[in-house]
Structure formats: C-alpha cells, structure tokens
Amino acid sequence: MPELALLDHDTVLAAVSPTGAIEATRDAFLRHHDGEWTMPSKVYVENYPAGDFRAMPALGGGYAMVKWITSFPGNPAKGLPTVSGVLVLSDAETGVPLAIIDARAVTALRTGAVAAVAADALAREDAATVGVIGCGLHGTWAARCMVAAGYGPGVCADPDPRAAAGLAEELGWDADADPSDCDVLCFVTPGHEIVLAAGQVRPGAHLNMLGADGPGKAEAEIDAVRACRLFCDEWAQASHGGELTGAVEAGVVTREDVTDLGAVLAGDATGRVDDDETTLFDSTGLAIQDLGVAIAAYEAVRDGRVPASTVTL
Numbered sequence: 001m002p003e004l005a006l007l008d009h010d011t012v013l014a015a016v017s018p019t020g021a022i023e024a025t026r027d028a029f030l031r032h033h034d035g036e037w038t039m040p041s042k043v044y045v046e047n048y049p050a051g052d053f054r055a056m057p058a059l060g061g062g063y064a065m066v067k068w069i070t071s072f073p074g075n076p077a078k079g080l081p082t083v084s085g086v087l088v089l090s091d092a093e094t095g096v097p098l099a100i101i102d103a104r105a106v107t108a109l110r111t112g113a114v115a116a117v118a119a120d121a122l123a124r125e126d127a128a129t130v131g132v133i134g135c136g137l138h139g140t141w142a143a144r145c146m147v148a149a150g151y152g153p154g155v156c157a158d159p160d161p162r163a164a165a166g167l168a169e170e171l172g173w174d175a176d177a178d179p180s181d182c183d184v185l186c187f188v189t190p191g192h193e194i195v196l197a198a199g200q201v202r203p204g205a206h207l208n209m210l211g212a213d214g215p216g217k218a219e220a221e222i223d224a225v226r227a228c229r230l231f232c233d234e235w236a237q238a239s240h241g242g243e244l245t246g247a248v249e250a251g252v253v254t255r256e257d258v259t260d261l262g263a264v265l266a267g268d269a270t271g272r273v274d275d276d277e278t279t280l281f282d283s284t285g286l287a288i289q290d291l292g293v294a295i296a297a298y299e300a301v302r303d304g305r306v307p308a309s310t311v312t313l
C-alpha cells in the first residue's frame with residue numbers, strides 16, 4: 001500500500017518561500033510553453049448558488065497532479081473559508097500517489113508568484129512601486145511575492161480598512177495613499193465590481209489582473225482593457241473566464257491582440273514595446289502553476305528539508 005506524505009497549510013508555506021514559488025511558477029510557464037508540461041482544461045462542477053468545485057489536472061516534471069478546489073462565496077458568513085481543497089500529487093511513471101497537499105496554500109503561493117513573474121517580464125525596467133487593490137488572501141500573497149522579487153514600497157487599498165492596514169503594517173507600506181500612481185498595480189478584488197475605469201489607465205504602468213478568474217467577473221472596464229498591450233496566462237481560460245472575456249465578447253479584443261506570458265518568458269514573443277505603454281496581464285490561474293509549487297513542496301519533504309506526517313492507504 002502506498003505511503004503518502006501529508007502536507008498541511010503550514011508545511012507547504014515552510015517548504016516553499018515566495019522566492020521558491022516565483023522560480024517554480026516561472027519554470028512551469030516555460031515548460032508548458034515548450035510542450036513538456038501538459039494541462040487538460042479545468043473542469044467546473046457547479047452547485048450554485050452555494051458555489052462550485054474545480055478539478056485542475058496537470059502532468060510534468062515526472063509527476064501528475066489534480067487540484068480539487070472550491071469557490072463558495074457564502075462561506076465566510078458561516079465561519080468557513082471561501083476557497084478550500086486538496087491536491088494529489090502522483091508519480092507520473094507508476095501512477096502511484098505520493099502526496100496529499102493543502103490546495104489553499106499552493107493556490108496562494110502560485111497566485112502571488114505569477115504577479116511577480118508577470119511584472120518582471122512586462123513592467124518597465126525601472127518599475128519599483130506597487131499598488132495592491134484588494135488586500136485579502138491572494139492580494140496579500142501577491143504583495144509578499146512582489147516584495148520577494150525586489151519591488152516596493154507600495155500602497156494597500158481595500159474598502160476594509162483592517163485588510164489594507166494589516167498588510168501595509170506587515171510590509172511597511174502605505175494604507176492611506178492613492179495606489180494609482182504606482183508602477184505596478186495588482187488587482188485582487190472579488191471581481192464583482194469595476195475598480196479600474198478607462199480614464200484611470202496610466203501610461204507606463206503594468207497591471208496584474210488577478211481577481212477575475214471565472215465567468216461573469218471583471219475588475220476593469222472594457223475600454224480600460226482595450227487601452228493596454230495585452231498578455232494572459234492561457235488564452236482558453238482568459239477568453240472565457242478572465243479579465244479579457246468582456247472585451248472578447250464585445251468583439252474589441254481577439255486572439256491576435258493577446259500574447260501568452262510563457263511565450264514572452266521563453267523569448268518567443270515580444271513583451272513591453274516601450275516605456276509609455278500600459279501592459280495588462282490577465283491571470284486566471286493555471287494547473288501548471290499548482291504543479292510547479294506542489295513539486296517544490298513535495299521535494300522539500302521528500303529530501304528531509306521540512307517534516308511532514310504520512311498516511312498509508
């Protein structure tokens with residue numbers, strides 16, 4: 001019977017630093033771009049109005065995994081997290097399961113990490129300051145990863161003053177200033193209302209749009225999206241359930257207008273063309289990102305760098 005490592009939330013965070021998550025995420029985009037890592041489409045299992053389940057499989061690096069994760073927006077009122085789930089990592093050669101991993105920690109790390117990977121690839125070379133709009137769980141990890149990548153100081157903006165002040169205090173950032181002048185803006189709100197109007201798009205800025213990761217969500221006006229040079233994590237997801245979806249459905253953005261981040265990282269496509277344009281990266285969240293962080297976490301346990309318990313099936 002296989003013995004599986006059990007990686008809970010704290011074990012994942014002990015095993016993978018923000019810097020480690022950034023490296024794993026960048027590598028995952030490169031491997032996927034060159035065809036070495038593969039990723040069938042995300043499957044949604046809907047149970048509305050309560051919420052939905054998402055099954056996210058990926059294969060690469062000698063491993064296969066599936067992340068089974070939720071979005072239940074009414075859960076906080078019940079004292080439960082909006083997002084929860086598990087990730088199962090298996091040996092790709094034998095199919096034997098190797099680890100059960102807390103999906104929430106992996107998701108937080110890989111979501112924060114992609115903000116830093118995209119900024120490194122697409123922001124102006126002299127970009128430093130960061131505005132985080134939406135300072136909840138994933139906004140916090142985006143900010144932490146931006147710091148790990150050398151960005152800052154920054155501004156934390158959130159209608160919940162405790163969320164903004166808490167993150168600002170942790171990082172030594174500002175919770176009272178206007179974030180719109182920052183070099184990199186990370187939008188990590190629930191995506192139920194527009195927080196970026198077309199008139200607010202500033203030349204030279206880089207925008208990480210992280211909050212709109214499913215159908216019906218948007219953080220920017222369609223004209224704001226259209227005003228930018230556009231990049232996405234994956235076209236299929238971004239055009240159907242991402243920040244780009246509204247502009248695609250309105251017929252003002254097509255596949256030819258949008259470049260994959262992996263192609264830019266690999267040097268196969270152009271990123272930012274000049275210092276005055278605004279770049280926009282649409283993150284919808286990819287299973288290959290989860291795979292990259294899950295491998296890093298599992299190998300830290302396997303190699304004895306971080307302790308974890310086990311379970312025998």
Ligand SMILES: NC(=O)c1ccc[n+]([C@@H]2O[C@H](COP(=O)([O-])OP(=O)(O)OC[C@H]3O[C@@H](n4cnc5c(N)ncnc54)[C@H](O)[C@@H]3O)[C@@H](O)[C@H]2O)c1
Pocket residue numbers: 071082083107111133134135136137138139157158159160163188189190191193195209210211212213283284285286
């Ligand atoms: N792109 C990805 O890969 C990815 C991954 C995970 C989560 N997400 C998405 O990111 C979003 C945020 O998730 P979370 O888990 O951090 O949620 P959360 O509830 O922890 O945080 C959201 C924060 O946004 C704030 N907010 C709400 N309206 C705002 C506004 N108008 N301006 C500024 N801040 C506002 C809230 O007060 C809250 O602090 C969700 O839509 C989630 O689905 C995306």
